[in-house]
Amino acid sequence: MATPLLAQPEKDISPKERCPVCGMFVTKFPDWITQVRLTSGTVKYFDGVKDLLAFTLNPASFGMPGQTVRDIWVKDYYTLAWIDxxxxxxxxxxxxxxxxxxxFIAFGSVAAAENFRTDHKGTKVLRFDEITEPLVQSMRQGQKMR
Known part of the structure; x- marks a missing residue:
């Protein structure tokens, strides 16, 4: 029996792709792009982790009722490598x-996250399953395009 290939992030992202949460063109900020693949196979792109989390926690709020997020990719802040x-x-x-x-600033290791937190006055380091919808919404309050 063949082992299924691990899902990989999309690397060729059209400049026409918009974040489904805020509407921003995601390729204008390539270091911040994140993405999810839904169980339907559809890929959605975001201009940062915060909007990805808002979508992931409630896809129906962003026009995707009945959809479940299958894969999530973010970029490690220091290496810019795609990570789970x-x-x-x-x-x-x-x-x-x-x-x-x-x-939310993403890292592939707790050591890198802790070093960044210390260097950049972060308040805490969290795992994905520790991030709540109220926390995401509080970070989205007053957000402005830069």
């Missing part, structure tokens, strides 16, 4: 802003 969003470590409350203001 469910396995990443996220720094909250730092002095580093994304395209839409306050942002």
């Amino acid at each position: 969003g469910r396995a990443a470590w996220y720094v909250v409350g730092s002095d580093v802003y994304g395209p839409m203001g306050h942002e």
